[in-house]
Amino acid sequence: MATDPSKYKFNRTTMIRVKDPKRSVEFYNFLGLSQINRLDFPENKFSLYFLAYDGPQALSGSRHWTDRNGVIELTHNYGTENDPSYTVSNGNIEPYRGFGHLAISVDNIELACKRLEDANFSFQKKLAEGRMRNIAFVKDPDGYWVEIIRKHQTDAAVAQTDPSSYRMNHTMVRVKDPEASLKFYQEVFGMTLLHTLELAGADCNLYFLAYPS
Template sequence: MSTDTSKYKLNHSMLRIKDPKASVKFYEFLGMKQVNKLEFPDNKFDLYFLAYDSPKAVSHGNHWTDREGIIELTHNYGTEDDPNFKINNGNSDPGKGFGHVAISVDNIQAACQRLEDAGYQFKKKLSDGRMRSIAFALDPDGYWVEIICQKPVEETENVKETDTGTYRMNHTMIRVKDAEKSLAFYKDVMGMKLKRVSENKNNGFNLYFLGYGRDAPDNSPNGVNPVAEDEGLLEMTWNYGTEKDPDFKYHDGNSEPQGFGHICVSVDDLDAACSRFEEQKVQWKKRLTDGRMKNVAFVLDPDGYWIEVIQNEKLKQRSNW
């Protein structure tokens, strides 16, 4: 029994939501499609899985476990009727840790205008600040959705149309305390490739983009992220010096205040992958053998973020999801 990390996929990122009608509507407006829904009425929650699935999408028509760049929305029954219920978006203390999800688009000015015309709010518009090639929209729960461009912004300034079928769910950003430890974990244990590093020495932070699949191109047009057309990447943000503070800790999203839940990796052979993780001496949140659900496991990364591990059902059937 063996496992091949080159066949792993960064399948989804889980966000807790207040109102599924509003949240599903927002992500569908961004061009996503609901590719699966799992209902757990006995436990009083539902899971909605949204992904890009147009004929131009990377994983068009694939089983949901055989994709990258899915957003899983978790709805606990009744929150939509509670006026005091609020999600932690991960960007302010005491809940700081997760940062955002990001989509890449064909024509960024037109994409942002379309969102604005629909009445959606922004954390940062294209015209705000010095960086004119990225924007941050806000979803109904206040999660930040970064919008990046697949083409140089000067090429799309006068383009009025945008095709959501070309969009990608590009990455999920988490803040990390110790870049070296986190890089070693995601590369050596999870089998990811380091695809891009963006050093911001003047501002005291670095960004690291990791994922599976193809290597990043050697160059790209000015202002364009070289991995903008990829899906299912992990962006790690490291602020210089946090690794030297023994008391410093990021919030994992699963203790109060709750928001982001986990990222999920689908693997070629779930039993073999978990055996390999055991050999790597990972810290477990849930082994396969724990609890009633024998088809999911959860590993903890160096910051305590949860990583769900599931079977890629295209490669080996295990669960009737």
């Protein structure tokens, strides 16, 4: 029997390597994600931490960890937390530009960003900076960028932002040939092109793909 790409699901949104899993898990917990599983491989000296939105408002909360939407997988190689020379590339610095960022949609972007600023997290771009005043980029402990975006066109009229209502929205990767990449993700993995955004000022185009169901 042939496999049916229309039934595929985007499960592990992104795997990233981290230096200190304790700090990384705490950061993503602050953004409302929960650790839903951990796999240890002592013989190979690494562990995997799986995080996702898991509360009542989560789209796939309570499901088995392999049947979730928007899972972040943190890979920790033993000993890196005590190695002052160990660093990772965040994918945004030449010559290693490839992976770009994770993106999380929030109920009220102003309040969400203020909460992150008040907790003294470092920003690559604050909400009031740059040309695009409707997004921000906070940095995780390893310097990976996490984009903060509005869940909808308008922010919720809330007095206090609620991280349990946040959602893992997308992962950005840079591609060399968009035609070849779109063909791969659509024809091989059955994804659908939802939206194309042309940013002439930034000399780039953005293509958003997903499993619409």
